[in-house]
Amino acid sequence: MSDRGSVAAEARTAGEPRHVDPEVGLLVGEAAQQRVPAERAEEGAPPYAVWDRSVAREERAAADTTYYDRPVIKEPVWIWTVPLYFHAGGAAGAAAVLGAVAQGVERRRLGRLVTRCRWMGAVGSALGSGLLISDLGRPERFLNMLRVFRPTSPMSVGSWLLAGVGALSGASAVLASSDGLLGRAGDAAAYGAGLLGMPLAGYTAVLISQTAVPAWQEARRSLPVVFMGSAMAAAASLLALAPLGPREEDAVRRFGMVGQIASLAGMLAVEREVSRIERVGAPLRRGPVAALWNAARAAEVAALLLSGFPGRSRPRRTAAALLGTAAALGLRFAVFLLGRASARDPRATFHQQRAGRGAAEVTGTAGVASPAGDGGEAATSAEG
Amino acid sequence: MIQGSNMAECHPVGFRWVMEAKNRGATIVHVDPRFTRTSAVADIHVPIRAGSDIAFLGGIVNYIITHERYFRDYVVHYTNAAAIVSPDFQDTEDLDGLFSGYNPETRHYDMRSWEYEGQQRSPVVETHQEYHELTGEPWSEGPPQARAEHYDETLQHPRCVFQIVKRHFSRYTPEVVEQICGVPRDLFLKVAQTLCDNSGRERTSAFCYAVGWTQHTVGVQYIRTAAIVQMLLGNMGRPGGGILALRGHTSIQGSTDIPTLYDLLPGYLPMAKGQYDADFGQYAFHNTGRAGTWSSFPAYAVSLLKAWYGDAARADNDWAFHYLPHITGNHSHLMTVAAMADGRVRGYFVMGENPVVGTVHSALHSKGLRALEWLVVRDFAPTETVEFWRTGPEIARGEVRPEEIKTEVFFFPAAAPTEKDGSFTNTQRLLQWHHKAIEPPGDCRSELHFMYHLGRRLKRLYAGSADPKDRPILDLVWDYPTIGAIAEPDAEAVLREINGYTVADGKLLSRYQELNDDGSTACGCWIYCGCYAGGVNRPARRRPRTEQTWVAPEWAWAWPSNIRLMYNRASADPGGRPWSERKKYVWWDAEGGRWTGYDHPDIVEAKPPSYRPGPDAEGMDLLSGTDPFSLHADGKAWMFAPAGLVDGPLPTHYEPQESVIRSPLYGQQCNPARLEWDRPDNPYHRAYNDPRFPYVLTTYRLTEHHTAGGMTRWLSWLSELQPEMFCEVSPELAREKGLRNGGWATITTARGEIEVRVLVTDRIPPLRLEGRTVHQIGLPYHWGSRGLVRGEAANALLPFVADPNVSIMESKALTGNIEPGRRGRGRRVVTSGPIVPPLDHDGAPRDLRPPASGAGSGKRPRER
Amino acid sequence: MRDWRTLLSQWPVARQLQQRDPTALGSAAFSPRSRDLRPRTATADRVVRSVCPYCGVGCGQLVYVKDGKITDIEGDPDSPISAGCLCPKGAATFQLVTGAHRVHHVLYRRPHGTQWETIPLEVAMDMVADRVRKTRDETWEDRTPEGALARRTLGIAHLGGATLDNEENYLIKKLFTALGIVQIDNQARI
């Protein structure tokens, strides 16, 4: 029945989610300004469904307790633009590095590559910033990212890196054709961008590892390698899409292949790391995440093979570049989705921590909390 | 001991003090069919079949007596255990479930055989009228006697109350308790033992109950059984003891003190009875106790009439007694609604209540509302009651169209408590003033405003009338000053009238003992006299708890006389010394020559423990210095009630109106005096073993909502906590019937059918009774068709059937059926035709009554 | 020059350096709003003592008012009954009394009507008074058919009162009794 608003005072307060009448009550509390869409449907489905498993005693008796299978940690709220940023930002960082190196080693012969890398650093950073801003809950406040410098926060570090690479690459790109003092300033900026580009290319791996998401946490040693390699491959693939000088193309190809090899090796390491806890690695073994992960790997291998074969046909190079881009993108999305799946599964967290891979891993103490007489700690030491 | 109440859920802040007691070492026992949030923190949870509490408590009585655990000094001196009862009295043990005096024709008891030996009439005020109504005999004897003539303080006389109680309850052995209640023997014994171990001189135990006890066809007797336990253990009138009624509404106590009830005038003065109270003399004669507080009845009544009719109430016109309407039987809510459904009521006021959801048998209520000429509802938002013509289930199904309903409906928006001054009386008799914070918005007004201005309009409409029936309106004292632009009557002026004043100079009275029967005082409610003593609004007192004793006498004001613990004389031994240092509360100060203590003593302050009434003593002087229970004419607590109850002087286990088992005790299955409404739109199930309705249903509240939901279902902060109507069933029943957790189920009785969500839980355990499994279904009842959250009203399932003493419905134990899935638009109510076909063979009758033996009639009772 | 410095010192990074707060986890990162944060009760025009309108326990409440509107309702710590506590319902009193669900005008449904209509309060009061008088006069009985004294009307009934003030119940009982209405009942029977 659609009779809600017919007689009540709801018309006076339409869209006021607290159901408080401003004629009678003042809304000035801490969360009084928390906004809720007028149509609740815009928030999407409720974050939980009816608990349809019987709570009968036999079923609850299992030792592997959870709270109605609800997630213990919150799933990351990031949208698709974030893995896309991993790609763009990584490519920008890697390009800045490659550009700076090319500039230092053989500026005269690799001029187009240097300039291209400068632009790629600048555009990648700008695009990346745009992608990040579009993910923000309050995009108009994006400048707050530079409000403080928090060394504890990879995102804060990354924001400064991104801003730095963006600004320096941008400056160096604009000044690429200048001579004299300006030209030298451009060169200096490019070196700076290259220096900052080194961490920028892979810091996002640290960023996602510094979360409570079990799979990301478990993969924290190998993920930077994967991300760095992927960034190199991404940058190389993108650079390979447009014609360069032969030597430049060869440099890019070699750079990309190293990245692809590193990322493939890193993927193996990631699989090993997350599979230490059966439940943490589960999404990589079956389901959509595993499919994407394996497809990305296949694309990566194909791209690598195409790049590695002798001969320099343009179509093949383009195919390798496209495959490499797809592989890099797929990998980022696979890692991203792996984290989300892992966050949804409370047992991933519980098993990880029960196995001594929670705080115990770094503090060295058996901090697992349990009631007296509970077998939890014994189980921990046995498993861990 | 918490029984008949889910205190943690329904009175969480009251439960604070239970948890405090637990923290200090008290044992908390919760007896309840369900494992609730109260059970979860209790030391002992006893699952009991809904509707079998008398058997459980009777078992405790039996345990106390057979193990000689009773507090002998207390029992002998402060209760009527030693009184000798009439030789005509016959017990349920003798008459297969009936007491002597039952008349199966009228279904009423003649109570004369229950009285004390040698006594012509019982002394209690409230029931004289009932007595006359029930016996049909006019009152001709002299004033009621004060006390039993004979006592046997050795408690050995076979007809002394103690021996009668002992015999009566001897049947309730642990085995019988297990059989009737489904409570394992060991668990029962543990409870009985715990209770006895925590009672006596050094310790006290308290009972808390709520509507889990009252909403039965033997509800009053549930409480009586607990009272007998507490009397035997010496737990009444002592700190940490008592039987605490946990009342569900903020001023529900106040609304019985100043009653919006049909049978009472303010201060528990009975309404005039048409058959007997021809004039004030008769009225006073019938209601004045010979001893105790009620001996001053004429003073209370005259002062009330003076407060209402002012100068028009004079000695020479019987204090305008003839202005009062008379009652001629039961005019309680269910009676009224039944009359309404039959078209005999034309206009209906409903203020701050939602009976379509909150009481029983919604469909019959709706039928009644459809038959009205006009309906006035005052509330915050339109409830199911005021929208019955628009959103009721009959309308939604298309069985009734709004165009066909003739009722004219007014909805008046009510002012919130924060928008008006006034006092609430809480569950412990404390009057607390709340102050107005802001002006009411729009046309929202207080009930004070509504009533005052309605009264002024009616006075205007009747102005100049010479009809004698209109005199009460014209002479009504109705001159309260008003405040502000909206002309809100001054609530303090009303409270001053309630407090009482001297007619001559308007001086505020300070205690009810100052009231006179000569017209010199006026008082709106004698028990509230003193609440405005000295011109101070005492309910508004707010001395912080940290700045006074734990009794906190300077926080608000308690009736009567600011006594926080009634009958507290019993906290001292007969000699006036505290029973123990640990449980010291009120005691006799021999040097000062007066009672003193932490609280205001509930006894004439200068009456020494040694006082014994002389032969000429009258009124309060007839009570000795060892009589704590001053509202009773003999000053004793009554284990055996020689009067006051219409369904027996002692509690006896009867099955609910609709039960799953045949009563194991007697041929008499149900309370023989219960109120039934025998009409086609109120069908009952079989008394037991109805194959159509094999499960026990019980209804209850949740913390997150308030009764019928009018104050909670519209609030998002509460609605999100319990957003939908559901039932609670055991995993065993869920498996048996294929019910899915979170899925839908349809629950059916002969009255109606509702669809609800399912919550499968171990907290509603099946019971083993008579060697078979009996499933229970729990139903919270807060939801309806209006508000932010919806659900069907559980009370649509309940029949009209009630306790005979107080006309309270039975909602806590009945039978019904459950099936998985929704019923969609096929849902029906009995007012639109039968829901279930009647049984074609008479396997078990609707009711069973024993062949008449001592009851005085050879006729077999009606069987349905 | 000073302007520039003031402006700069509003940038937390500058404060971070100034205050030697390398991690910027604490006060350097505070916004002016956070620095000035105070409870809204501190600015209330008045605090009114009240009592919870839900169950019979009678918990004390404090109602904070600013500009004629309620800003907060919470437990009264002075109360020996509740010591400042409230249950969920009591804690929701703010929403009960300020809620958008409350209707501010009289609603009227005429016989056989299908819609609510809004009518003025004074008109509605007059209409109710008229109906009370008419019904009372038409259904008055001095004696019952059996001959017992009655002096009453059974044509009008009343229900309610358990959430009303004592003073209100008093006027209800007083006026309705004077009118000869006896079918008066309330939640206490339920």
Add this chain to the structure above:
Amino acid sequence: MIAMGAKGFFTDTTVCIGCKACEVACKEWNQLPDDGMFFTAMSYDNTVSLGASTWRHVAFIERPVPLGGQTTAHGISWLFMSDVCKHCQRAGCLENCPTGAIVRTEFGSVYVQPDVCNGCGYCIAGCPFGVIDRRAGDGRAWKCTLCYDRLRGGLEPACAKACPTDSIRFGDVDELRATARARLEQLHARGVTEAYLYGEDAARQPGTEGLNAFFLLVDRPEAYNLPPDPVVPTRKIAPAWLSLAAAALGMAAAAVGAVASSQERGHS
């Protein structure tokens, strides 16, 4: 990072009656919107978890085993736990927050400044307890503030004030620890042997260096949806930075190598 004189909560679940007064008192004081009205069939828990608009959440755990010291006929028990932001001594959300929106206050609590937060969502992933969250339509991260505004005025947090049974106690964390330990001993003496403290200090929960809002529980943390051995992600991150550094150097080396070894076959 140990704040001297830090304020916090000690939530004793053994006296909780599951009334949810804390949830509503919190909503009232902070004037939070509801979280939607959905029947979940999870015992009496229809708000499911802490979130952007639910800063106190009561968990309901129905168990087929009895609780120590309690006598029941069917051997069941029902646990309630009022969950809240833990205001960790080392807080994942705080250390992750890039904007400085999240700060450590003078009361040792962790506070999100709603006028600063830009909704990057990093705090949400950084919380090992799943406390902080963002609400669609608003975009900012929200969680319990430990009633920062009230503390500034000398008032206790709304939930602790409302709690009818003092299950939620507010005070100096040092004092709360002493109270909690005394309570634990009392419970053990009364036969509730399964009772234990969760997160009361750095020794008990090294991963967070202790919680300013800690708990007394009687079942495994998992039953209450609490992690058994939580850790602030920052503490585990050093290997990732090292790995990154190595990878970055590797990339630089690869770049040098690639550039240096590249050949101009087109010209050769």
